[in-house]
Amino acid sequence: xxxxxxxxxxxxxxxxxxxxxxxxxxxxxxxxTNLGVTQAVYDQWRGLRDLPAKSVREITKPEAxxxxxxxxxxxxxxxxxxxxxxxxCLDYSVNSGPAQAVKDLQRVLGCAADGIVGLATLEALAVAxxxxxxxxxxxxRLAFMRKLK
Numbered sequence: 001x002x003x004x005x006x007x008x009x010x011x012x013x014x015x016x017x018x019x020x021x022x023x024x025x026x027x028x029x030x031x032x033t034n035l036g037v038t039q040a041v042y043d044q045w046r047g048l049r050d051l052p053a054k055s056v057r058e059i060t061k062p063e064a065x066x067x068x069x070x071x072x073x074x075x076x077x078x079x080x081x082x083x084x085x086x087x088x089c090l091d092y093s094v095n096s097g098p099a100q101a102v103k104d105l106q107r108v109l110g111c112a113a114d115g116i117v118g119l120a121t122l123e124a125l126a127v128a129x130x131x132x133x134x135x136x137x138x139x140x141r142l143a144f145m146r147k148l149k
Contacts, residue, residue, distance in 0.1 A: 005078075005083060005086055005087070006069065006073055006078060006079070006086075009078075009086060009087045009090055010065050010068050010069070010073070010090070012087065013036065013068065013087075013090055013091050013094060014035055014036065014061070014064065014065075014068075016036075016091065017033075017035055017036030017094070018035075018036075019034060019035065020032075020033070020034045020056075020057055021033045021034070032055070032056055032057070033056065034056045034057055034059050034064075035059055035061065035064040036064065036068070036094050036095075037056055037059055037063075037064050037067050038056065039055070039056045041067060041071065042056040042059055042063075042067070045063070045066075045067050045070075045071075068090070068094065071098070072090055072093040072094050072098055073090055073093075075093070075098035075099075075102075076089045076090065076093050076098050076101055076102055076117060077117035077122075078090055080117065080122055081117075081125065082125055082130050083130070084130050084131075084134050085105070085125065085130055085133055085134060085137070088134050088137055088138060088141075089101050089102070089105055089137075092104070092137075092141050096141075096144065096145075098115070099115035100115070100144070102115045102116065102117055102121070103115045104137065104140045104141060104144060105117075105121070105133075105137055106121055106124075107140065108133055108136045108137045108140055109121065109124035109125065109128060109133065110124065111124050
C-alpha cells in the first residue's frame, strides 16, 4: 500500500519536529531532542550499533530517518497502512510511541487494542473510509494529549 510513501512522509514529519529542543518543561519528559529524536533514543540507537555516545545535537538527518524507520515506521507496519493514515500514525508514533499510536488507531477501527498491527487491524482498515478514520484518529490523539500532565 504505502511502501513508497515513507521517504515523503518522513520528510514531512521531520519538518514538524524541527531542530534542537532543550527547554526544561515538566510537561515534556523527553528532554534534549533534535529532529524528533530524544537523547535517550539516540543513545540506545548508537549503543546497539557499537557507536560511541554523543549528543543528539549532533544527530545527522540520515540517522534520524533510520531511527524513524526502525523505531516507529516498522512497528506500526507503515508500509501496509493506507495513504494518509500512514502519515498520521507515524507522527503519533514519534511523539507517543508506536504501541499507543496503534492502540488508538485500533480503537477508532473498533478492533481489539493490543498495539500490534495484525490481520484484524489491516482488514478493518481495508473497509474503512480513510478520511473518516483520519479525522476520528486525530480527535482521539488530541484527547490523549490533553490528558497528559
